[in-house]
Amino acid sequence: ETGVTQTPRHLVMGMTNKKSLKCEQHLGHNAMYWYKQSAKKPLELMFVYNFKEQTENNSVPSRFSPECPNSSHLFLHLHTLQPEDSALYLCASSQWTSGGANTGELFFGEGSRLTVL
Amino acid sequence: GQQLNQSPQSMFIQEGEDVSMNCTSSSIFNTWLWYKQDPGEGPVLLIALYKAGELTSNGRLTAQFGITRKDSFLNISASIPSDVGIYFCAGQLFRTSYDKVIFGPGTSLSVIP
Numbered sequence: 025e026t027g028v029t030q031t032p033r034h035l036v037m038g039m040t041n042k043k044s045l046k047c048e049q050h051l052g053h054n055a056m057y058w059y060k061q062s063a064k065k066p067l068e069l070m071f072v073y074n075f076k077e078q079t080e081n082n083s084v085p086s087r088f089s090p091e092c093p094n095s096s097h098l099f100l101h102l103h104t105l106q107p108e109d110s111a112l113y114l115c116a117s118s119q120w121t122s123g124g125a126n127t128g129e130l131f132f133g134e135g136s137r138l139t140v141l
Numbered sequence: 142g143q144q145l146n147q148s149p150q151s152m153f154i155q156e157g158e159d160v161s162m163n164c165t166s167s168s169i170f171n172t173w174l175w176y177k178q179d180p181g182e183g184p185v186l187l188i189a190l191y192k193a194g195e196l197t198s199n200g201r202l203t204a205q206f207g208i209t210r211k212d213s214f215l216n217i218s219a220s221i222p223s224d225v226g227i228y229f230c231a232g233q234l235f236r237t238s239y240d241k242v243i244f245g246p247g248t249s250l251s252v253i254p
Contacts, residue, residue, distance in 0.1 A: 026185065066145070067184075067229070067244040080241070114183050127191075128172045128233040128242045132183030 030133035047115030145245035164230030169210040
């Protein structure tokens with residue numbers, strides 16, 4: 025139990041579906057992240073939220089839409105995805121200081137395995 | 142851009158053996174981190190290093206922050222079956238809100254009982 029919970033764990037969707045991934049952290053952290061993990065590739069940072077404000081959008085296609093309603097919850101809305109978007113989507117959280125210092129210590133959820141048909 | 146290389150890519154060892162893996166970069170980092178990912182799980186932080194030359198242990202794991210700030214290694218002593226998984230190194234240049242953590246491609250470890 026890492027304190028970061030992701031649902032669903034597995035999702036299969038067609039290219040025209042709309043679905044959402046959910047992440048909740050119980051660690052009291054103030055920053056949350058979405059990463060994409062594809063086979064044989066390094067973890068790719070998608071989005072960063074700090075104090076609910078998006079601070080990073082790593083050139084992610086608009087068919088991925090993040091939402092962070094509060095510092096404990098993070099969503100990734102999915103719409104008209106492509107088969108190459110099939111991957112493990114990992115949520116993570118960390119604690120930044122009030123001065124913006126970030127130790128790089130990330131706490132990951134178990135991931136949502138997405139398959140796009 | 143910044144990129145990390147990990148070697149070996151994969152390794153198969155006998156239970157009880159020691160393991161050594163490393164991570165290199167063409168650019169410097171001021172933070173090195175090692176994560177482990179079990180099958181079907183997310184990565185878990187093992188060791189964080191914040192100073193060049195630093196040597197830190199966590200149980201049977203020992204990691205070092207290379208003196209050039211361009212590399213780090215991780216050693217596992219007396220491996221056991223639960224050491225199986227993918228080990229990722231990660232680096233960060235500045236500990237600031239705008240600086241990303243860069244991950245390596247991982248070293249896959251298999252332990253033969």
